[in-house]
Amino acid sequence: MTQIFAPPDEPSSIDMIHADPEFAELRRRLRRFVLPVAAGFMGWYMVFVLLSAYAHDLVATPVFGSVNLGVVLGLAQFVTTAGITWAYNRFAGRRLDPLVASLKERAGVGR
Amino acid sequence: MTTPAIGNTTLNIVLFLLFVGATLYVVWRVSRTTSTTTSGYFTGDSSFTGTQNGFALAGDFLSAASFLGIAGGIAVHGYDGFVYSVGWVVAWLVGLLLVGEMMRNTGRFTIGDVMAYRLRQRPVRVAAALSTLIISFFYLLAQMAGAGGLIALLLNIHDRAGQSIAIAGVGLLMIFYVLVGGMKGTTWVQIIKAVILLLCMSFLTAFLLGRAGFNLSSIFDKAAKASPLGSAVLAPGDLYGRNPLDFVSLALALALGICSLPHVLMRFYTVPGARDVRKSLTWAVGAMILFYFCTLVVGYSATSIVGVDRIKAAPAGENSAAPLLAAAVGGPVLLAVVAAVAFATILAVVAGLTLTASVSFAHDIWSKVVRGGRAEPGEEVRVARRTAVVMGVLAVVGGIAANGRNVAFLVALALALAASANLSTLVYTLFWRRFTTAGALASTYVGLLSCLTLIALSPVMSGNPKAIFPDANFVVFPLDNPGIVSIPLSFLAGWIFSLLSRDKGDPRLRREMEVRALTGIAPDDVDDELAPLPGPARRLGRRYAGTGRAVASPPRYR
Numbered sequence: 001m002t003q004i005f006a007p008p009d010e011p012s013s014i015d016m017i018h019a020d021p022e023f024a025e026l027r028r029r030l031r032r033f034v035l036p037v038a039a040g041f042m043g044w045y046m047v048f049v050l051l052s053a054y055a056h057d058l059v060a061t062p063v064f065g066s067v068n069l070g071v072v073l074g075l076a077q078f079v080t081t082a083g084i085t086w087a088y089n090r091f092a093g094r095r096l097d098p099l100v101a102s103l104k105e106r107a108g109v110g111r
Numbered sequence: 112m113t114t115p116a117i118g119n120t121t122l123n124i125v126l127f128l129l130f131v132g133a134t135l136y137v138v139w140r141v142s143r144t145t146s147t148t149t150s151g152y153f154t155g156d157s158s159f160t161g162t163q164n165g166f167a168l169a170g171d172f173l174s175a176a177s178f179l180g181i182a183g184g185i186a187v188h189g190y191d192g193f194v195y196s197v198g199w200v201v202a203w204l205v206g207l208l209l210v211g212e213m214m215r216n217t218g219r220f221t222i223g224d225v226m227a228y229r230l231r232q233r234p235v236r237v238a239a240a241l242s243t244l245i246i247s248f249f250y251l252l253a254q255m256a257g258a259g260g261l262i263a264l265l266l267n268i269h270d271r272a273g274q275s276i277a278i279a280g281v282g283l284l285m286i287f288y289v290l291v292g293g294m295k296g297t298t299w300v301q302i303i304k305a306v307i308l309l310l311c312m313s314f315l316t317a318f319l320l321g322r323a324g325f326n327l328s329s330i331f332d333k334a335a336k337a338s339p340l341g342s343a344v345l346a347p348g349d350l351y352g353r354n355p356l357d358f359v360s361l362a363l364a365l366a367l368g369i370c371s372l373p374h375v376l377m378r379f380y381t382v383p384g385a386r387d388v389r390k391s392l393t394w395a396v397g398a399m400i401l402f403y404f405c406t407l408v409v410g411y412s413a414t415s416i417v418g419v420d421r422i423k424a425a426p427a428g429e430n431s432a433a434p435l436l437a438a439a440v441g442g443p444v445l446l447a448v449v450a451a452v453a454f455a456t457i458l459a460v461v462a463g464l465t466l467t468a469s470v471s472f473a474h475d476i477w478s479k480v481v482r483g484g485r486a487e488p489g490e491e492v493r494v495a496r497r498t499a500v501v502m503g504v505l506a507v508v509g510g511i512a513a514n515g516r517n518v519a520f521l522v523a524l525a526l527a528l529a530a531s532a533n534l535s536t537l538v539y540t541l542f543w544r545r546f547t548t549a550g551a552l553a554s555t556y557v558g559l560l561s562c563l564t565l566i567a568l569s570p571v572m573s574g575n576p577k578a579i580f581p582d583a584n585f586v587v588f589p590l591d592n593p594g595i596v597s598i599p600l601s602f603l604a605g606w607i608f609s610l611l612s613r614d615k616g617d618p619r620l621r622r623e624m625e626v627r628a629l630t631g632i633a634p635d636d637v638d639d640e641l642a643p644l645p646g647p648a649r650r651l652g653r654r655y656a657g658t659g660r661a662v663a664s665p666p667r668y669r
Contacts, residue, residue, distance in 0.1 A: 012619070012623075012634065013634070013637045013638060013639055013640060013641060014619075014622060014623045014626050014632070014634050014637065015619070015622055016640065016641045017626050017630070017632060017637070017641055018622040018623075018625060018626050020641060020644070021644065022644060023626065023629070023630070026629055026630070027625070027629060030629065031542075034208045034209065035542075037208060038204070038205070038208050038209055041201065041204050042366065045197070045198075045201045045362075045366055046359075046362075046363075048194075048197065049194070049198075049358070049359055049362040049363075050359065052190075052191075052194045052347045052358075053347070053351065053355035053356075053358045053359050053362075054355050056346060056347050056348050056352070059190075059346065059347050060345065060346035060347070064328060065326070065327075065328025065329070065331070065332070066328045066329075066331035066332045066335060066342075066345060067327055067328050067331060068190075068345055068346065070190055070193075070194070070346070070347060071190070071193065071331075071345075071407075074193055074194065074197045075404070077197045077200065077201055078197075078200055078400045078403070078404065081200050081201055081203070081204060081396060081400065082396065082397070082400055084204055084207075084208075085203075085204070085207060085392070085393055085396045085397075088207060088208060088389075089389065089393055092389060097386070100629070100630045100631070103630050103632065104630065104631075104632060105642075106641050106642040106643075106644070107632055107637040107638060107641055107642075108637060108638035108642070109632055109636050109637060110636065
């Protein structure tokens with residue numbers, strides 16, 4: 001029987017990278033970190049915003065001296081932002097960059 | 112009635128000219144070392160380090176609106192001003208986690224580059240360029256209009272004609288920076304300004320904290336005693352108490368909009384690679400946290416040291432809080448420094464905005480759509496330069512027209528537009544494989560149109576004495592900030608239209624983009640085949656579970 005349809009194109013080298021388990025692992029790790037953390041910081045920020053918008057008395061509760069809960073929560077946002085930035089740098093450096101480096105090496109980038 | 116200018120006007124002018132002179136020299140110097148190619152003009156040949164770009168990114172946000180506006184907001188309205196500042200810090204995580212690195216890997220000059228990678232070029236480029244032009248223009252207008260009040264305050268120019276000439280001067284200088292320096296020159300101006308501003312604010316804050324015995328509580332106490340609001344200045348409600356939902360909407364637009372502004376996104380292209388973007392954003396986060404902590408101290412100190420009545424009576428209103436405090440604490444010299452930096456801020460930010468808008472027009476619309484990608488070498492830069500002049504002139508005319516009007520809503524509008532039109536489209540393009548051209552057009556245009564429509568029908572435009580058209584009343588939408596409606600709407604539109612559209616795009620391009628976004632590997636720079644993985648693939652999880660050092664240099668199989 002003759003072949004009616006042309007055979008599908010040979011997979012390109014990019015397709016090979018895309019199908020590679022190392023690449024799948026890279027994508028999985030990135031998404032597993034980035035998406036939940038993004039949802040988390042937005043949620044935590046919205047908690048602060050909603051409290052400041054609707055729970056005036058609670059936010060005005062003094063914590064130490066004249067510094068009230070609102071200022072503490074606001075400065076805590078600064079702290080968590082710094083913390084997430086640090087954590088992402090550490091995560092990317094240890095869990096993502098080596099995979100990227102290995103894929104590049106195997107694909108012969110820069111050779 | 113004229114209010115006397117503060118400090119020594121001559122000193123203000125001399126220091127300002129000194130700053131302009133120094134930056135002009137820098138711009139001229141770097142313009143000689145930059146290539147005259149498109150990438151030289153548009154991205155400074157991507158030659159900045161992560162640290163340098165981090166300060167430039169921070170510099171984009173220490174604009175007059177945030178530097179002077181938030182300090183003043185805290186001084187006058189207290190806690191509500193501080194809540195506003197938190198959004199400017201948290202927002203950087205959007206860039207760090209979701210957009211920055213992948214955008215650097217997939218694009219060259221503009222937002223359109225990222226979308227056009229796997230979607231249909233022409234329509235998505237036009238959409239991206241339109242949104243860039245609209246957002247940049249509103250942001251530009253806000254900055255130019257703010258310049259008028261500052262000039263009145265710092266240079267003691269009170270008549271409209273004089274202020275108009277000063278605004279035109281700012282515009283001319285800005286056009287010069289952009290034309291001569293391109294991205295490299297503009298970035299250097301931004302870096303110099305950010306460093307000076309951060310140093311000033313840190314010294315001022317250290318001094319104020321020292322005076323208060325390093326006790327934040329005592330600064331708050333004094334503010335509560337001095338403010339006409341009393342201890343309510345420390346609690347929420349003065350600014351946003353009447354309409355809390357409006358504030359939630361603003362906060363959403365802030366957190367999602369800042370890293371979606373075109374002139375910020377474009378900064379990601381000025382460094383060599385994705386890891387440098389990460390480093391840039393890390394520096395920017397650090398700089399912003401330091402800066403807004405300082406703003407909290409400076410703002411509340413201004414309440415007690417300068418006094419709310421004096422701030423409100425000054426020509427630039429709330430924006431005068433930081434300069435007045437500088438004058439009260441450090442005398443005319445510190446005031447002159449702060450004044451020079453404030454001007455420089457406007458100058459640098461408008462230069463960045465103009466450059467971004469002109470690059471987007473030249474690259475996305477002219478070169479890729481009008482000329483169908485067949486523009487002659489040098490043509491793109493030539494068109495960009497002309498667009499920059501046009502944008503500059505428009506900004507000057509708009510700034511003069513808007514001078515003295517209540518245009519504070521423009522910044523919030525630009526942020527809401529960016530969060531609605533750009534963020535949804537970029538996140539979908541980078542993370543969702545079933546996103547289509549129709550989806551991209553829907554999320555961009557629905558975001559833009561819903562934002563603009565809602566603002567037109569909001570209390571900002573009509574129905575009250577403070578509105579742009581105080582005598583008319585066509586208020587339908589109750590909020591000043593459209594973000595809470597327009598942002599979800601644009602995400603929804605992108606989702607629905609992607610599912611409905613029949614053109615699902617080229618799966619090869621999609622795979623290619625995915626590889627490139629995550630690794631930076633482009634089709635041109637790989638061999639024909641991939642070296643096999645060291646060891647069986649199923650052991651991947653365990654092999655790579657360690658510190659990662661083991662895979663840094665895997666065995667070569669060729």
